[in-house]
Amino acid sequence: MKNRKYLIIAVGIIAMLYNSGCQKQLDIKPNDSVESAIALKTSKDVEGVLIGAYTAAGLRGIYGGRFQSASDFLGDDGDFAYFGTFSDYTELNNKTITVNNSFVEGLWNAGYNTIGVCNTVLANLALVDPTKKAKVEGEAKFLRGMVYFDLARAFGKAWNDGSPTTNLAVPIILKPTTAISGIEMVKRNTVAEVYAQAISDLQFAENNLDIKSTYASSAAAAAVLARIYLTQEKYADAETEATKIISSGAYGLVEHFSDEFQVKEQATRVFNTSEDIFAIQISSQSGYNALNEVYASSAFAGREETYLNGQFFDMFEEGDDRINEVTDDSFTAKFNNAFANVVVIRLAEIYLIRAEARALKPSPNLSGAADDINVIRHRALLEDTEATTPGDLLAAVKYERRAELTFEGFRLFDLKRYKETTYSIDGDGNHVDPFEWNSPKLVFPIPKRERDANPLLTQNEGYQ
Template identity: 65%
Template structure:
């Protein structure tokens, strides 16, 4: 039997629809479509599909860890070295990614699978009872908007890239309706960076308006505001970034954990009850649903990891004396981060500390800078780390260096570096096993953009490839 692989953009919702009926009928007749009226008929059905969207986002190809690790590996300038057997990570670290890199393909596939399930929820939103309708729409819009933002950052040029403009540079395809038949597979083209950003913002604004401040482990209005703050910061729309970050900070819903180490799950800790007061949004992982891919790539063998990513002296030099964040490492004939020492630990996608860092950057860079406010925000984070208040910079350029340094010690290994170096217009390096620089890449190098996966372009000739890839 010949097995055909179809584009995940087209078939993601088919998977969800078929799965709902597979246990009810053993002898399923071959068909090329699913009757939606039979598959999803009630409010409860739609809410069940929404849970499927969270499950899709949790997979290790996306927010289960690979989105964060792949982008960090591509951006790394020698803070860590990879001595493992996954060629996908070696390619990323060397800035020599191929069009068949399976980890990059996994980000694309899992991202569009999540979007597809969200589209299915939104296509049936009128079936949801009035009590839950706004919440269900808000959660689906939150997931879809966040995924679109993360995909366009990885597969498209940065918003501020001067090789073209956001209105001309190619981003990723925008797909807003579910595909329900093989014949209806959508051979989509790529939308511009500006169009994808606009879609993400539109989705997240609906989510922000529809969701409550509290929603258990699911998306909240604060989570939507936090992603909007990220988007506006990447656009260098500092006024809006400050506004959105301030909404989260002023909500009173979140707070920094007293000790930095306690924000991260240690081995053996119960995972299903572990969301902290600092977690704005975390994907829930258990030994029933998979494992934390950040543990796999970063943790030592003693804590379930593969012990293949060694942290270098260059990274440790970034910490000030007395900084407790420098204690988050484990020595096993090499240094390994301990942030992800629980194999089944939840992956925190948005932490409250990031909101202070976003607001500090926005305040220091906006048209009428607020340096005192920026310093106050950074000092909240620094106080938790056990170090003294910063010496404030006296210029916008100086403040960029201050904020960047703080982000590199607060947020390492959490998936922020690629977007940061592009926003700060900093170069990065590939290094050899001894830490020697092999090559240098400017922030807008096409080598710092993921290729469109070969499988996707084979299935859909309308997808153009990024510069430098075949």
């Protein structure tokens, strides 16, 4: 059967969730369909499927680490060199992605798998306890909205590259497909349409969830909205969303930068820090942190294949404590716990979003932007920024984002927002071929297996 998983309910996940202790409530037969009238009968059933949505989102193909690492490998311009055996990473780092790249295909499948499970939850809200309905809907829409935004960024052109009203992104699917015979051949929606859908989902989540939670929260929804508005250059809106989070007092920076990346004497389950707004909860039972796999040394369960280059070390200002997040002068130490949570959103990013928005909005708040930058600099043991103009403040934000958020999945999308050039590199870390921010090679191809299954999915420029 052709690969059409992006349109099919994650039967395996639901079965796994209910296999221990819930078989009496849910009897899934080995068929190609799941009739919701049979499978879902109670509020508890639907809430269980919602847990399945978190499980789907936390798989390594997407927020378990590979979405972050794949986009960073594609955006990298020489901070690191990869000497591993995953040809998929080599393709990404060289900017020579093939249509069969398994990490790109994995992102597509994991993304639509998550969306499919969320759609199942949303289609069965009538079964949910009325006192829980808004929360369940909000959590499902948060996950769906965040995934749609990230799929649009990965598989579509950047918002500032041409016209988002005509550039194609990914298909919008809002209803569950419960049988193979019911699959529709869908077309790709535009970048603008996918962003609008993501915003709608996230706004509902923001208005119906608590400000803080181990799972989806109002703050997490506001954070992704802030990312979207910053991408769209709606700076006042981005500032508003970031301020909601900061002003809530529900989150606080940990005292030391290294405290955010919890490394124990041996790999073990950890809990969110005060800084974590949304994180994938990893344990030895649920899976592993894919960022540990690709970036950590073998001493910390990594594959020891991604080496830091001199360019990385030269980037840091003298005295910046964040440079200490390396070990043996070769590997980043951010992900030295194989079972640490994968942090998707943290407070430091929100301060930097607000700083950039304050500096660039039509009526800039330059002192406020500097204050936000200094919050991050002080934690890194640096003095106040000397920047006072919009241009200098933007340069200061760019530095802080690279020093603070490196290897966390931001580089590719930052260089597109800033219209910067990246490079492929040779084995010594030297720049080889330049790739402008709007190069077609910095957009993921639509996976071949998806196009084989659905010829209506047009391919991106530069790929066959």
